[in-house]
Amino acid sequence: MAxxxxxLSGTEEFEPTDEGHQEMELHESGPRLREQLxxxxxxxxxxxxxxxxxERMIVNMGPQHPSTHxxxxxxxxxxxxxxxxxKPIIGYLHTGMEKTAETLTFMQGPTNVTRMDYLAPFHxxxxxxxxxxxxxxxxxxPRAQAIRVLLTELNRVSSHLVAxxxxxxxxxxxxxxxYGFRDRELVLAFFEKxxxxxxxxxxxxxxxxxxxxxxxxxxxxADIVETIPRRLEDYDDLLKNNPIWLERTKGVGVITPEECxxxxxxxxxxxxxxxxxxxxxxxxxSGIEQYEFEVPVGQNGDVYDRYQVRMAEIHESLRIVAQVLxxxxxxxxxxxxxxxxxxxxxxxxxxxxxxIHHFKIFTEGFRVPPGEIYQAIESPRGELGCYIVSDGGxxxxxxxxxxxxxxxxxxxxxxxxxxxxxxxxATIASLDPVxxxxxx
Amino acid sequence: MxxxxxxxxxxxxxxxxxxxxxxxxxxxxxxxxAEWTLSNGDDVVRLxxxxxxDLAAAARRVGFETCADVTVVDYLRRSSGRFxxxxxxxSLQHRLRLRILVAVSNDDPACPSLVSIYPGANFFxxxxxxxFGIRFEGHPDLTRxxxxxxxxxxxxxxxxxxxxxxxxxxESHQVS
Numbered sequence: 001m002a003x004x005x006x007x008l009s010g011t012e013e014f015e016p017t018d019e020g021h022q023e024m025e026l027h028e029s030g031p032r033l034r035e036q037l038x039x040x041x042x043x044x045x046x047x048x049x050x051x052x053x054x055e056r057m058i059v060n061m062g063p064q065h066p067s068t069h070x071x072x073x074x075x076x077x078x079x080x081x082x083x084x085x086x087k088p089i090i091g092y093l094h095t096g097m098e099k100t101a102e103t104l105t106f107m108q109g110p111t112n113v114t115r116m117d118y119l120a121p122f123h124x125x126x127x128x129x130x131x132x133x134x135x136x137x138x139x140x141x142p143r144a145q146a147i148r149v150l151l152t153e154l155n156r157v158s159s160h161l162v163a164x165x166x167x168x169x170x171x172x173x174x175x176x177x178x179y180g181f182r183d184r185e186l187v188l189a190f191f192e193k194x195x196x197x198x199x200x201x202x203x204x205x206x207x208x209x210x211x212x213x214x215x216x217x218x219x220x221x222a223d224i225v226e227t228i229p230r231r232l233e234d235y236d237d238l239l240k241n242n243p244i245w246l247e248r249t250k251g252v253g254v255i256t257p258e259e260c261x262x263x264x265x266x267x268x269x270x271x272x273x274x275x276x277x278x279x280x281x282x283x284x285x286s287g288i289e290q291y292e293f294e295v296p297v298g299q300n301g302d303v304y305d306r307y308q309v310r311m312a313e314i315h316e317s318l319r320i321v322a323q324v325l326x327x328x329x330x331x332x333x334x335x336x337x338x339x340x341x342x343x344x345x346x347x348x349x350x351x352x353x354x355x356i357h358h359f360k361i362f363t364e365g366f367r368v369p370p371g372e373i374y375q376a377i378e379s380p381r382g383e384l385g386c387y388i389v390s391d392g393g394x395x396x397x398x399x400x401x402x403x404x405x406x407x408x409x410x411x412x413x414x415x416x417x418x419x420x421x422x423x424x425x426a427t428i429a430s431l432d433p434v435x436x437x438x439x440x
Numbered sequence: 441m442x443x444x445x446x447x448x449x450x451x452x453x454x455x456x457x458x459x460x461x462x463x464x465x466x467x468x469x470x471x472x473x474a475e476w477t478l479s480n481g482d483d484v485v486r487l488x489x490x491x492x493x494d495l496a497a498a499a500r501r502v503g504f505e506t507c508a509d510v511t512v513v514d515y516l517r518r519s520s521g522r523f524x525x526x527x528x529x530x531s532l533q534h535r536l537r538l539r540i541l542v543a544v545s546n547d548d549p550a551c552p553s554l555v556s557i558y559p560g561a562n563f564f565x566x567x568x569x570x571x572f573g574i575r576f577e578g579h580p581d582l583t584r585x586x587x588x589x590x591x592x593x594x595x596x597x598x599x600x601x602x603x604x605x606x607x608x609x610x611e612s613h614q615v616s
Contacts, residue, residue: 090585090586091584091586091587091588094586094587096595098596099595135480261505261532262505262558262560263559263560263562264509264558264560264561264564265560275532277532282532282535283535283537371480372479372513373480373482374482374509374528376508376537383508383530385508385509385528387509387511387528389513398513400509400511402508402509402528406563406567407560407563409563410559410560410562439586
């Protein structure tokens with residue numbers, strides 16, 4: 001098929017392969033998305049056969065589209081201006097990180113996973129580290145746990161700020177974009193001071209964290225806790241008094257709680273639909289149960305409710321951060337289990353064994369007992385899970401990440417069915433997918 | 441190129457008589473061939489693959505509303521079947537997780553699909569098919585999801601050599 005024809009029909013043709021002994025139809029026939037292709041949409045839409053093909057067409061949105069938040073491609077079946085069916089097509093950012101993880105030691109693992117969900121790197125590191133620690137049976141000291149909670153909750157703030165910013169930008173509230181990114185810099189500056197990097201920190205590691213908090217961290221965190229809530233009120237005023245923004249978010253991209261549960265959708269999308277499910281409350285980890293916070297819940301499951309849930313979650317996360325600031329325990333920032341933690345610097349000068357031990361930990365890594373484990377935490381996008389199989393060696397036999405964005409993308413065809421083309425960008429933005437997390 | 445990694449020793453905690461949790465105990469009761477065990481504190485059930493869909497349907501009835509994850513592990517040279525299909529179910533009402541493990545052989549890498557019971561398993565099973573070549577029978581659209589459609593092989597298999605893929609466009613800077 002000539003390039004011109006592909007362009008005209010709006011479909012693409014691929015060579016079918018006999019891979020998997022299954023009939024694979026890789027192209028659409030005519031201007032209709034095949035039923036049951038991609039995500040199963042429970043659509044109550046009855047095909048009207050008297051509609052000619054001229055009134056129906058398939059439009060590709062993305063992968064290079066500014067409002068798809070990365071390289072997400074959507075095939076959309078249109079009838080006039082109404083979306084009938086749609087199908088997300090992913091994989092443009094696939095880099096095989098699960099394969100890479102099999103070649104890295106458990107100590108090097110966080111370097112790899114931190115690059116998956118690049119807006120919430122601390123959550124990836126925490127999830128991986130918790131899984132490895134459970135396999136090892138290592139206890140993490142209270143100060144390390146508090147540092148982890150502090151960093152992940154601040155990370156939730158910065159991630160949700162980006163979600164609000166891009167949500168505003170996609171609907172035309174450009175000022176929200178500038179404000180959101182400005183406030184995120186406050187948090188990222190603190191991360192840079194603590195870990196040395198704005199993103200991809202590799203700071204939370206099996207056994208604790210890489211270093212203690214820097215001098216003056218209290219003032220920085222207190223500044224964040226004091227500044228951001230005040231500004232959030234301004235943004236709330238800015239958006240909620242904007243009739244255009246309200247029109248474009250209320251009642252748009254609706255999903256019911258039943259659909260959310262059936263399609264494995266978690267995080268703010270599930271909570272906006274009215275299900276109070278937060279792994280921090282239901283399966284607490286890293287000592288988060290000792291802090292007081294609420295789980296904000298929406299009612300309608302639309303774009304507006306997801307915005308409100310995220311806004312409320314920023315407030316709740318800052319509430320946790322304020323409590324951590326008050327109750328930060330003293331002590332070690334990593335476990336004193338010598339199996340995982342290298343010996344202290346002064347011991348290396350005195351003892352040959354300590355030097356060898358230090359060298360061994362950083363070259364071949366520590367050995368993890370055989371076993372398999374699934375650890376899930378609440379990332380800003382939903383349930384982030386890490387499934388690790390260890391064969392008793394220094395590297396994982398298999399590391400699988402249950403990426404929240406990946407599962408949440410299955411909600412798009414449901415949210416977008418029978419909606420207008422213009423609502424597509426609002427719906428995608430409210431789902432807040434991170435393509436690095438989707439494709440891994 | 442194949443990696444010369446040896447298969448790990450059997451990673452299988454010994455089966456235990458009966459779960460303490462009444463929901464799990466009631467769920468597993470009718471499945472005589474199911475082995476329940478605790479793996480590092482997680483509830484794990486291992487059973488023959490023909491029974492996977494039955495157990496998943498029963499789990500859905502007793503309150504496991506959502507399928508959190510489906511993935512595959514390749515044990516390469518394991519005698520009891522090369523692959524393990526791992527399904528993670530989650531119950532919100534009971535605050536409970538259940539992991540179902542199903543061994544799948546290399547000669548017939550097939551497994552019943554969970555999509556008709558849990559529609560959310562769709563993407564997970566497509567990823568598992570893409571990465572390991574496991575056929576999920578009954579899946580409505582079992583196509584590649586992450587790799588290009590014309591890709592050969594299944595990259596997360598242990599015998600899929602890293603670095604064996606020819607680098608594209610590597611001659612583009614050569615001047616003849």
